[in-house]
Amino acid sequence: MGSCVTPAISGPLLELERQFLDQSTVIERWFREQWHEHVPPFYGSVDLRNAGFKLTPVDMNLFPGGFNNLDSVFLPLCVQAAQAAVERMCACARRLLLIPESHTRNQFYLKNIERLTDILHLTGLEVRLGSLLPEITAPTSLMLPNGGSLMLEPLVREGNRLGLVGFDPCAILLNNDLSGGVPAILQGLNGQCLIPPLHAGWHVRRKSRHAAVYERVVHVFSEEIGIDPWCISPAFRVCGGINFHERAGEECLSDQVDALLVGIRRKYRELGIEDEPFVVVKADAGTYGMGVMMVKDASEIVGLNRRQRNRMAVVKEGLPVGEVILQEGVRTFETIDSAVAEPVVYMMNHYVVGGFYRVHTARGSDENLNAPGMEFRPLAFDTPGTIPDSQQEPDAMPNRLYTYGVVARLALLAASIEIEEMSPAPGDADSDCGCGGVSPESRLRPEGDQP
């Protein structure tokens, strides 16, 4: 079994990159077989941390924002992949209803929705935006900084179908992660393709469940290509019954942090790594980088002051944190213009379609970069990450990005399996489009019937 820790002379992560590079044919074939058995999500993004000696996903987002941060060179790949996704999920779809997050004032997010709409448009879909906001009672135009605009419309429910006034879509694409639960208007839909399925929302999804599936995926993958699964998989533990305000569950947190640190220290010693181990404490259902802290000692988690406890106690939409995942901390050794950077990889269907670096000038390599003040550097990712180049060194840009794409796809595959296993009914993940095939008038006439 190979090691991902490299002699200092050859630079960080070189060994893992070399192994991925040497075995790209095996890796791609393995993924093809996996996607033959598991339905890939429509889209997803994965935040990665690259410590040099270890490269792991830290967040797998099934409702990705940030498409606006992708360089326009990635657009053709996005469109082609989205075409494949639409074909697979809903070949006959003509109209798609996109339901965005409800924070309408975030210009960055609106640009994401604009870009996503453009991509879907180019696949041949009529796309309109339906808002879950109660104050959107009539079509409302939102101005964008680039001079464009987005039209948000109120949702209309008729029986088991959801649409807009005068717009009955075949497919509904959620870009809303359902952190606050499934609104009544989205419940009990029938005959429309709902993507992703409701049970992929953060109201039921748990980071720890994803982490457990990811561990299984990595185990199989690592055996296939002969690497130490440790190189791409962070250790984790879970604590339930947490109430940060009332300091409930602190003992579990402290014990598990301790256990993780002991394990990390042992492995670091084994491999001669001199970094100080740390653990990331995160809300098990949290998103948006909220409810996250890094600890280097178990005592830190019991000695939280009121401000720290408040910060950990609630996540997006004010939801209280009752379950926590504790994850082996992975530093990011990547820097851009001397600011700490972590790669974010975007996928549609099962294809890597681009990425960028999240950069934070005020944070350290062992801190959460998904925080106010973060910036995005689309240009640093100058190739799509799908094309390794065996003529170049293993750590040359195309090869490093290929490595990132492989790990991101492992997280995506874990998400597929996670959604499958969460599915309330078999086949639910692949819900029916209900648009009844191709319209007769657009069929090509048989050979004899020429004009």
Added chain:
Amino acid sequence: MGSCVTPAISGPLLELERQFLDQSTVIERWFREQWHEHVPPFYGSVDLRNAGFKLTPVDMNLFPGGFNNLDSVFLPLCVQAAQAAVERMCACARRLLLIPESHTRNQFYLKNIERLTDILHLTGLEVRLGSLLPEITAPTSLMLPNGGSLMLEPLVREGNRLGLVGFDPCAILLNNDLSGGVPAILQGLNGQCLIPPLHAGWHVRRKSRHAAVYERVVHVFSEEIGIDPWCISPAFRVCGGINFHERAGEECLSDQVDALLVGIRRKYRELGIEDEPFVVVKADAGTYGMGVMMVKDASEIVGLNRRQRNRMAVVKEGLPVGEVILQEGVRTFETIDSAVAEPVVYMMNHYVVGGFYRVHTARGSDENLNAPGMEFRPLAFDTPGTIPDSQQEPDAMPNRLYTYGVVARLALLAASIEIEEMSPAPGDADSDCGCGGVSPESRLRPEGDQP
């Protein structure tokens, strides 16, 4: 119904480009529905002629060479599209046997094979090259100008399977157009996925059959988006019983040329086009730009001198020409560095994956550019042609290329239907891979079975 002829002031083809641009959503949806009903070829390339007032395919190649002429920016799109094609045709394939043309000394063609091998490799296939050449009796390494090399190996037939020594492939990809017929070693294969199917070879394929299907496809498409089918479809006629050496069939040629010219003149007058009409005479089964001539009057085709007759009488591999297609000539108004240029669009699966211009400094706008002395300008195609940009003018580069991609895909769709209709047995076009699904050891274990 719209016209593709534009007022002089707005420049050539603007109207068609504007219509394609305005209706790109409808167009993409229409294609998606068509590809839901028809199996796209694994790959293909289409030569186009753009007269400004008319844009038509002139050649649809199901065994495309020239992948080496695509700029490397297209590589990610090629790989992604090839992945989709492999998935669809042969998801479980691990090994692919590529059978190239037999002209081993053509360095350009060898570079095409190298590029194609790279693309297939990156989709996760083990790719090896099997040669139909009788003199390849042992693995033979061919040097490439860039310092690389290709290994040609002798084919090995065992029962109903084809492979190489120690290499039993799931899939066989032909890059050999079978002009000379189907070699015995390729006949009667079973349990391997043969791509394209044998009946797509030039031993049975006819340009005129393709032209007839293309006409039907254009008819339906034009109705869907409301354009005059004339704008994208060349008139054609066929003559059989031709023997150029013996001057047999000249009367048919002369009559049909005349009839075509009368029709073209009428339409030109109607639309105020001042170009001189011409007709292209081509071997109905020919490739490689051989057996092609342009005539502006019926008398030209009966008064051929011996040299001209010799040039028309045989095509690739010395095959005699017995059937001829006569096609409405379409000038190319595109020039690059003042040399006449025609666009060539490449597709894999049903995706446009790139293209380039074929340029000939010594030929006129009404001449065949597929001739010795031609050059390729990969860089002129600086976007993939899949992303129209409604913010730009209809004749801006991305939009012109989008238009080219639409017409190329119409030709590809016609080829799909042509292959379907030629199929000796239903389902033959989608032949079985015979690799029996995913190997058990690479399956992911169920949830309970964790380490």
